[in-house]
Amino acid sequence: MKKHHLIFITAFAVIIIFYKEYVALNLGIFGIFLSILTYSQTKPEYRTKTFLTLFVTSIFSSFAFAWFGDAISFVAVFVSVFLLRFKGTYARLKPFLYIEIVFLNLFTFLVRVFNIEQWYKKSRERSFAKKLIAMILIPAFFITVFFFIYAQGSDHFAGLFRDYELEFQPLTFVALAIIGFYVGFIFWNSGVERFIFKQNRYLNDDFSGLVKIQKPTFAFLDIDSERTSGLVSFSALNILLLIFITTYNYEQFFEVTKSGNSLSSETHERVIAVILSIVMAILVILFYFKKGFNFDDKAKSLKISAKIWIVLNAVLVISASLKNSEYISNYGLTYKRLGVYAFLAMALIGLIFTFIKIQKKKTNAFLFNKMFWACYGLILACSYVNWGGIITSNNIKRKDFEADYHLNFINYNEQITLYYAGKTGNIEMKNQLIERIASYQKESFLSKILYYEFINIEKPKSK
Numbered sequence: 465m466k467k468h469h470l471i472f473i474t475a476f477a478v479i480i481i482f483y484k485e486y487v488a489l490n491l492g493i494f495g496i497f498l499s500i501l502t503y504s505q506t507k508p509e510y511r512t513k514t515f516l517t518l519f520v521t522s523i524f525s526s527f528a529f530a531w532f533g534d535a536i537s538f539v540a541v542f543v544s545v546f547l548l549r550f551k552g553t554y555a556r557l558k559p560f561l562y563i564e565i566v567f568l569n570l571f572t573f574l575v576r577v578f579n580i581e582q583w584y585k586k587s588r589e590r591s592f593a594k595k596l597i598a599m600i601l602i603p604a605f606f607i608t609v610f611f612f613i614y615a616q617g618s619d620h621f622a623g624l625f626r627d628y629e630l631e632f633q634p635l636t637f638v639a640l641a642i643i644g645f646y647v648g649f650i651f652w653n654s655g656v657e658r659f660i661f662k663q664n665r666y667l668n669d670d671f672s673g674l675v676k677i678q679k680p681t682f683a684f685l686d687i688d689s690e691r692t693s694g695l696v697s698f699s700a701l702n703i704l705l706l707i708f709i710t711t712y713n714y715e716q717f718f719e720v721t722k723s724g725n726s727l728s729s730e731t732h733e734r735v736i737a738v739i740l741s742i743v744m745a746i747l748v749i750l751f752y753f754k755k756g757f758n759f760d761d762k763a764k765s766l767k768i769s770a771k772i773w774i775v776l777n778a779v780l781v782i783s784a785s786l787k788n789s790e791y792i793s794n795y796g797l798t799y800k801r802l803g804v805y806a807f808l809a810m811a812l813i814g815l816i817f818t819f820i821k822i823q824k825k826k827t828n829a830f831l832f833n834k835m836f837w838a839c840y841g842l843i844l845a846c847s848y849v850n851w852g853g854i855i856t857s858n859n860i861k862r863k864d865f866e867a868d869y870h871l872n873f874i875n876y877n878e879q880i881t882l883y884y885a886g887k888t889g890n891i892e893m894k895n896q897l898i899e900r901i902a903s904y905q906k907e908s909f910l911s912k913i914l915y916y917e918f919i920n921i922e923k924p925k926s927k
Contacts, residue, residue: 492530
């Protein structure tokens with residue numbers, strides 16, 4: 465199919481799937497639709513292992529949104545589907561550049577859409593698409609616009625249509641048509657500027673032959689001085705980090721336990737300090753090992769010092785995670801405390817890739833390329849798992865279980881809390897849960913969230 469066919473098909477699908485519906489199961493269906501259509505439009509030689517993996521994750525992410533319908537699942541669907549499209553079109557581009565392509569196309573749409581010859585391929589025959597545009601879409605657009613103009617200017621004119629209970633909502637229809645066309649245009653007709661292709665060569669994982677030549681970073685420092693500077697810096701930083709780890713662990717594990725609120729704020733402050741420390745550590749390493757020092761035979765001591773610093777930072781991550789575990793053990797699970805694990809895991813992965821970069825003599829871009837996929841993996845993991853159910857299942861075993869908190873602030877735990885309400889005889893809580901679940905189950909098919917469809921409920925009892 466040609467570009468304009470795919471764009472109009474996508475716009476038509478948006479209208480059909482989302483018209484007079486909430487965003488729920490329909491977005492999952494739309495994600496699967498785009499994934500399958502992308503697969504069918506991708507050339508066989510571009511269907512690599514990475515492409516096929518992204519196809520599977522796109523389907524799974526779409527099912528995840530159909531099941532939960534939350535923000536992280538939406539991000540997972542958006543990222544997965546666009547990654548699939550770009551990997552099947554610009555297979556040689558580094559994934560890090562896909563972000564740049566999306567943002568550029570989001571804001572250049574109004575300019576590029578008027579370059580009709582670029583995306584709408586003319587044909588000699590009058591196709592169905594041309595007839596649809598000429599005879600239905602364009603007239604419908606003008607009729608709708610002027611209908612609302614005239615309705616604002618005359619109450620009697622508006623009353624002629626208000627007296628009839630028309631189910632058709634022209635404004636919704638036009639809005640969805642515009643949104644569908646916008647999404648279809650960006651998805652199927654993404655423009656990649658020349659400067660993006662030029663950037664791609666700087667994002668290789670391995671160095672070129674010319675970069676291996678020893679050159680100082682600054683004109684006022686020679687190679688020996690810069691090597692010495694790095695060795696002194698890493699040696700001093702290792703000593704400083706050892707002192708910090710000692711004091712950090714003493715404060716966390718040996719000082720008198722404080723109240724819950726102060727302990728919570730201190731824990732988050734310390735975790736933030738750990739993450740910032742690791743980010744800065746990686747940046748310092750990237751500064752010294754960006755070019756020639758990766759191949760400098762005289763820089764063995766510098767490399768050893770840098771690796772020691774990476775290991776010490778890993779110890780710091782483990783210390784922070786142990787403290788977070790202790791905090792969870794005392795006060796229970798929350799989204800923020802699970803988020804701490806996620807950030808610490810990403811920090812540890814970053815350190816591992818930094819170690820590999822030094823060991824394998826990789827470029828700085830190697831780290832960014834790997835961390836892109838690591839972040840994508842984190843998004844997928846968060847979208848596939850019912851974290852609200854895990855939080856409630858863990859905390860419900862505690863004596864200090866806060867039923868109201870889990871009822872109002874934790875998502876997708878209704879099945880567990882409903883059982884808890886029945887077990888404890890909390891009729892008010894049970895009725896509230898049943899009403900909430902019933903309201904979701906009453907939605908039309910495309911507006912349903914599948915999680916609630918598999919919960920058996922009874923009619924709420926009168927108080």
